[in-house]
Amino acid sequence: MKPIRDAWLIQIEVTNACHRCCSNCTRFVGHYQKPFFMDLATVERAIDSLEGFPGGIGIMGGEPTLHPHFVEICDLVRKKIPRKKRGLWTSGYKWKEYQPVIRETFESKVFYNDHTGKDQAHQPMLIAIDDVVEDKPFMWQLIDRCWIQEKWSAAVNPKGGFFCEVAAAMDMLFAGEGGYPLEKGWWDKTPVQFQDQVRRYCPGCSGALPLPRISNQKNQDTVSKSNYERLRALGSPRLAQKGVEIFGQKIPRAEIESVAKNWKPWEYLGEDGKRSSRKLYAGVEYMDSPSLYLQLKRKMLQVAHKLKKTFS
Numbered sequence: 001m002k003p004i005r006d007a008w009l010i011q012i013e014v015t016n017a018c019h020r021c022c023s024n025c026t027r028f029v030g031h032y033q034k035p036f037f038m039d040l041a042t043v044e045r046a047i048d049s050l051e052g053f054p055g056g057i058g059i060m061g062g063e064p065t066l067h068p069h070f071v072e073i074c075d076l077v078r079k080k081i082p083r084k085k086r087g088l089w090t091s092g093y094k095w096k097e098y099q100p101v102i103r104e105t106f107e108s109k110v111f112y113n114d115h116t117g118k119d120q121a122h123q124p125m126l127i128a129i130d131d132v133v134e135d136k137p138f139m140w141q142l143i144d145r146c147w148i149q150e151k152w153s154a155a156v157n158p159k160g161g162f163f164c165e166v167a168a169a170m171d172m173l174f175a176g177e178g179g180y181p182l183e184k185g186w187w188d189k190t191p192v193q194f195q196d197q198v199r200r201y202c203p204g205c206s207g208a209l210p211l212p213r214i215s216n217q218k219n220q221d222t223v224s225k226s227n228y229e230r231l232r233a234l235g236s237p238r239l240a241q242k243g244v245e246i247f248g249q250k251i252p253r254a255e256i257e258s259v260a261k262n263w264k265p266w267e268y269l270g271e272d273g274k275r276s277s278r279k280l281y282a283g284v285e286y287m288d289s290p291s292l293y294l295q296l297k298r299k300m301l302q303v304a305h306k307l308k309k310t311f312s
């Protein structure tokens with residue numbers, strides 16, 4: 001794992017409401033009784049807490065434009081975050097309404113993905129690695145190399161700061177004990193210093209497993225037994241609507257090692273990141289940042305090479 005200060009981005013998750021319900025959503029949309037909307041004072045505190053953070057600062061959800069105070073959030077972003085560090089992750093839900101303020105605030109750094117394409121897919125996050133990997137030292141080795149922590153983002157939600165965006169969503173879903181208080185510099189932690197969060201969230205997650213991605217349109221999340229029970233206990237609407245399938249097997253170490261050799265978590269960026277970006281944005285007037293997708297693809301290739309070396 002890497003220090004939080006070296007993450008390329010910290011997301012401020014202003015809501016977990018979304019107009020879509022993709023299978024295996026990394027924010028677990030569909031499982032909440034009620035979405036959250038971060039209040040403006042917390043948005044401001046979150047931004048202030050990131051003063052000095054070297055990477056970018058994203059505004060994300062769920063779908064951030066569903067926040068009833070989205071315009072005011074944009075005002076705060078313009079006032080407090082340097083221009084080149086701002087980014088918005090959106091599925092474009094209220095693009096027509098908010099286009100001027102989005103352009104004024106985020107300029108070209110709008111990461112648009114409407115999540116509707118047939119090729120859209122997510123790796124499941126709720127197959128608890130602790131349920132499926134019996135060799136525990138190996139499990140911790142895998143967690144230590146989780147590609148999501150290494151290449152995606154840390155996050156802030158109304159419950160505090162987290163070393164990983166999936167850990168943040170997990171804490172929100174399962175009513176965890178919350179993240180680091182939003183004090184200046186909370187993010188300046190090494191992996192040793194954020195082990196409390198690693199121990200709390202990673203065993204219940206499958207981010208570190210080399211799993212295939214599953215179509216967003218499957219209408220079911222794939223979860224392991226312990227997470228199924230947790231979802232049942234919290235009264236998940238998605239589970240009640242039969243939107244959950246159980247993965248009940250153990251995965252032998254040899255199988256994980258063999259799959260990891262050919263695992264391509266960057267595949268959704270396409271063999272050619274540039275072409276893939278064009279495809280993702282085809283016909284959409286706010287095509288943005290293909291070069292950033294290329295950068296990301298390069299970073300993910302590095303992780304894959306590291307995994308391959310470990311297992312060959």
Ligand code: SF4
Nearest residue numbers: 018020022025029062
């Ligand atoms: S659009 Fe994004 S946040 Fe919404 S359900 Fe799909 S993956 Fe989740």
Ligand code: SF4
Nearest residue numbers: 146149164202205207
């Ligand atoms: S295992 Fe899950 S919670 Fe842990 S770092 Fe990876 S994605 Fe984040």
